[in-house]
Amino acid sequence: MESLTRNDGRGADLAQPFVDALPVHGASVSTLGTLLGTGTVSATDQQAARIDELQFDLGEGPCWDAMLAAAPVLEPDIRNSPGRVWPAFSEAIRSENIGAIFAFPLVVGPLHLGAVDLYCSTPQGLSAADTQRSEALSAVVGRLVLRRALAQLDQPESLDPNDPFFRRTLHQATGMVLAQLNIPPDDARLVIQAHAFATSRPVQAVAEDILARRLDFSVSDSSTGGPHD
Known part of the structure; x- marks a missing residue:
């Protein structure tokens, strides 16, 4: 958290702090929708980036649901007993080394910017404390993502x-x-x-x-x- 709050988001590794602070194997930060476009901003590894890519291409998955609802989507055993129905995404990850996915929205005020995806290679859950920590990190990252996007604009x-x-x-x-x-x-x-x-x-x-x-x-x-x- 401290490493995030010390910078303005430009050039920062926005995904790694989630892996450092939480019992997960990888993380990605993505923007979704029309405001900032759809794409991966930061990813800790190829698997995390692959999870993003599948959801972008298919238009469904935990990150979309988290952003649209502005609420976490927690799937501790996404392959064997998913809590939500994503026909195409569920089929696509069968060949991937993914046991659990947790998605947290990137929201600033009324602006739904994107989501953070966390994954584990084996099924496992997040504790209440880990969920709160993820939400706090996501709140900071959302502001940094928006600041980074606005800083890249030419001022009239x-x-x-x-x-x-x-x-x-x-x-x-x-x-x-x-x-x-x-x-x-x-x-x-x-x-x-x-x-x-x-x-x-x-x-x-x-x-x-x-x-x-x-x-x-x-x-x-x-x-x-x-x-x-």
Whole structure:
């Protein structure tokens, strides 16, 4: 956890801390859906990356369910007694050295970004403490993944972060979003920036719409995290 919180996510190995902290054999971090696209951000090994690849290609599996429901999907014996039905994915992993899969969502406010997949080569469960630890790590990784994606964007020329008016507008809009979603200020700012990215608009324009109450994040679509106009 400390190694994650010390950096901004760029160039960091986001998957390895899960293996270091939990009784699992491998881990992967992936983005899913339209906001950041679908792909593996970080994986500890080829097997972890393979689990991601199968789910991307088939459009089903624990990572999709975890992201869409914003809740963990725990499969301690996925090959012999799966708790959910994934016809294509279950068939695909029969030839893989996988006994258990645990998927945790990457969520920042209303934004469903992707998921973390943890696997074990033999059937086994996660304790309540391990599940809580996984959720805490996933919360940190979700923020880092979003920050990394936003940092790679070119900032519009019309937006000057040193402009006092812009800073004041963004600060006020951040306050409204954190009140709407009951999330920390840093997460509220990320939500605003991510919405600007998703809609190809300047951050200042989005902030102004929030202040004018043309955008409201308090009730949003569960799959995209989009606000109501």
